[in-house]
Amino acid sequence: MSVKTREKDLDFILDEMVEVVENSKDEIFHIGEEARSEYEILLRELEYTKQKVLEYIEDGDKLEQNVRYSRKRLSEVSKYFDRYSEKEIREIYESTHELQTKLVILRQEERALRYKRDDIERRLKNLDQTVKRAENLANKISVILTYLTDDFRQVNDMIEEAKEKQEFGLKIIEAQEEERKRISREIHDGPAQMLANILLRSELVDRTFREGSPEDALEEIRNVRKMVRSSLYEVRRIIYDLRPMALDDLGLIPTIKKYASTTSDYHNVNIEFTSMGELDRINQRYEIALFRLAQEAIQNAIKHAEATLITVNLEICPKNINLVIKDNGKGFDPTIKRDKSFGLMGMRERVEMFDGIMDIKSSIGKGTKVIIQVPYERALVE
Incomplete structure (x- = not known):
């Protein structure tokens, strides 16, 4: 079975899954x-x-009073039988009986x-x-649909070449493990430590109140x-790094701007963001990809390049989108193959999914410049 046939079969299965x-x-x-x-009815x-x-209840209470009054009259008639005519006695008895019957029916209702x-x-x-x-x-099904129609589709595009499928699968697993380790480390070093300190401090409050x-x-x-x-801020930052909700609600430009501002404050790094061209929302697949590219480049500049100034320029043109991330960090030699450089590798593969190009200009001691250009024509992708 050829590679293209297998890819068509996979696309067919995915389409059926999405439809179901x-x-x-x-x-x-x-x-x-x-x-x-x-519920409303x-x-x-x-x-x-x-x-x-x-x-x-109100009618029953009133009727109960009438029954008591009628029974009282009936008791009086029975006591002084000779004072009333037979017709009066019968009327009082029938009236009392009728009221009692009505009361029973009313209470049943x-x-x-x-x-x-x-x-x-x-x-x-x-x-x-x-x-x-x-x-x-x-909500859960929406998450599954997003995975099937977005992330999983991207993975399918990235494994078009049969020879790279196995290698790419291994890289995905390693990248997931690295991400899990990173999140685990951030939680352990951040919120977990803070919560432990809060517990100790709460005990100190108790002792201080009793003894001091x-x-x-x-x-x-x-x-x-x-x-x-501080702990709440750390948790929100970790959640924001995983998937900022603003990307779905507001779009690419406000999300990158917010991310740059938040990251700048947290890491005490100057991050400048500028945008040019069309400001309308673009296809969601492109928004996710470009945000992840900007996010990865900024994190690389902070963690590996030890940069103090990072500039991010986004330009949305009629036929392409340009993203340039530049830093004043320590730089590196792009010609030297670096082991386990999954960040740059993932960026390249994400750009190639959209038939784009990524160029890295860097030298030791002179910072790094990442240039990304992705073809984009609104009428063809939306």
């Missing part, structure tokens, strides 16, 4: 919408039922309404859980508060 997942998402969406509609019915229960009210409340609770589960499932003065305890509480804020 999209259909499942639509079905879950309809289930959620139906549950939400039924039941909510109105519950309000009506509660109102009717109150009315029945009230109990039925109470049962209906409780049943509606139970159904509302179940429907609310159904809506939440449907929303949760829809309230002012000292308040000062310790302020220190703990600062540490919690």
